[in-house]
Amino acid sequence: MKAHIWVMPKLTVLDPQGKTIHNALSSLGYKTVQSVRQGKFFVLELEGLTRAEAETQVGKISRDVLANLVIEDFRFEIIE
């Protein structure tokens, strides 16, 4: 069982890295790109948990460690 976790800067938080990447894409001529936000992607391998237990544990890990909820949001998927 695996967990995929996405951590993204909150929409209310300025993301200077995303903005810089957006500027670079614009200068390369990609006029269709309206905005860029940069986040993090985690893959956890899990063992010995039911799906429900995994969801609870991954939620706790995301809240307590992987994301800083002052500036970031997260979502995750459990993959069998």
Place this chain on the structure above:
Amino acid sequence: MKFGVVVFPGSNCDHDTHHALGTVLKQPVEFIWHQSQQVNGFDAIILPGGFSYGDYLRTGAIARFSPVMRAVEKFARGGGLVLGVCNGFQMLLEAGLLPGAVLRNHGLRFICRHVHIRVENTETPFTCAATPGQILKIPIAHSDGSYFCDEATLADLERNGQIIFRYTTSDGRPDGRDDAAGNPNGAIANIAGISNREGNVAGLMPHPERAVEAALGSADGQVIFRSMIETLVRQVGVSA
């Protein structure tokens, strides 16, 4: 009276802090290893600057879970004086001992230079030796130092006098009109340092330990350590 300077893997201002307190200010000071389970016998704890755990995940995020931080949290919640400088400030934010977070600098650059900060509240254990509105010349050295919090938290910080240092210019006026020009990293409301509501825990991005002797280009950082010493002398009644 005894100061403790915590050493994490990747700390790089621990010796500067030890030098500032021990050699320059002649105070008893000892290092505390990050694996230590307790901080008994110390009257003030300093979390120094550096790149603990390589700044992996987020600055200060991994250090926050090291064994010594449980003891530091207990010490802080019991009213002990805790000062976090730069990476130490980031740890205090991650640990929830101070509100808010830091973001990547707005210009995305690592900035290492002297800045000017104004003392906004002199009624704290970290600023009581300063004069109201005093402007200190102290260096910063960080990539992730842009302080951020939500509006409700910012209002709380303002109302409770928890914003103790703001970036400004060398001759920054107390009304704050020059502050934006002196903001090196885009910090919200020009915040360079804050304290907790109780006032016993504080953190700042600038490095006072790197500004304690004229040879370093400024001795203004001394006032922060002198404030802590004065506070402890009053509290423990031990002469400095």
